[in-house]
Amino acid sequence: MARRKRLLALTLAAPLLLLGCSTENSGGEAETTAAAPSGGGGTADGDLQFAVVTHGSAGDAFWDVVQKGAVAAGDDLGVGVDYQSDGDPQRQSQLIEAAVNQDVDGIVVSMANPDALQDSLAAARTAGIPVVTINSGADRSVEFGAIGHVGQDETIAGQGAGQRLASEGRRNVLCVVHEAGNIGLEQRCAGASQGLGTDVRLLQVDINDLQGAQATITSQLQADPSVDAVLTLNSAVAPVAAAAASDAGSSAEIATFDLNGDVIAAIQDGTVSFAVDQQQYEQGYLPIVMLKLYATNLNTVGGGRAVLTGPGIVDADNVEAIASLASAGTR
Secondary structure (H helix, E strand, O other): OHHHHHHHHHHHHHHHHHHHOOOEOOOOOOOOEEEOOOOOOOOOOOOOEEEEEEOOOOOOHHHHHHHHHHHHHHHHHOOEEEEEEOOOHHHHHHHHHHHHHOOOOEEEEEOOOHHHHHHHHHHHHHOOOOEEEEOOOHHHOOOOOOOEEEEOOHHHHHHHHHHHHHHOOOOOEEEEEOOEOOHHHHHHHHHHHHHHOOOOEEEEOOOOOHHHHHHHHHHHHHHOOOOOEEEEOOOOOHHHHHHHHHHHOOOOEEEEEOOOHHHHHHHHHOOOOEEEEOOHHHHHHHHHHHHHHHHHHOOOOOOOOOEEOOOEEEOOOOHHHHHHHHHOOOO
């Protein structure tokens, strides 16, 4: 009880301290992996239990890497890590509430739809459970009482992608949004417009129906041959866009956010020109480090600003060095 009272006071004060220092829903099913503490034995550190609750859809390779990072951090630090995800924001909120009810020592959460998570995160704050946000919702993290945020700045990343496309002479760009309502994806497209110097055109697809997504992209490319680039926002959608360009007989450049094995292979064979890499392994790993430091030493990181994990560009110049890491599931 004493620990909870102490954490409650500190968590409520965290937003002030930090400030002073400075999708249509994907509908994925929940997936659970528990990492038993290793190396912690019966020590206080080994007794720490952290929950990771993301909005990733089942089978999404991006979130598989986040999960690997979180589980590896738990193993390395000797703490318990339970990872669950659900693409539906209401069900994600319920998973957070379940973690609160389990009286975990800290929660990591992605906030693609922050408003839907507000009540459950308020419950965590009331219970004195520290929260680190990741991936999406950085601009609402302090507002929701989180002690830190880990991810890339989506607008800056979008600007980088847009600038790269502009440097290659692209002007008529489709920005393919795979989760409606995901504010991070909207920020990427807005940033791409800024970097490109002209508005990109948003095209909505469903990541849970990649065959349908391919047909939609193909149709758009056939209807408008002036499209000279397609920017996808997820590694699973990039190969689909490349296939769509082939189906449509389009010479549009294909670029993407995020990496997986298929994207690495596509960059190697030239069907995808580059990927904006946000190093999502770090988005799983670093928050577990932050929560342990907070639990054992009352440390916070970031001073009210996000700890940035990207963006970086992976293209033909550096893809070979990264390929083996991607195949191991850490990039």
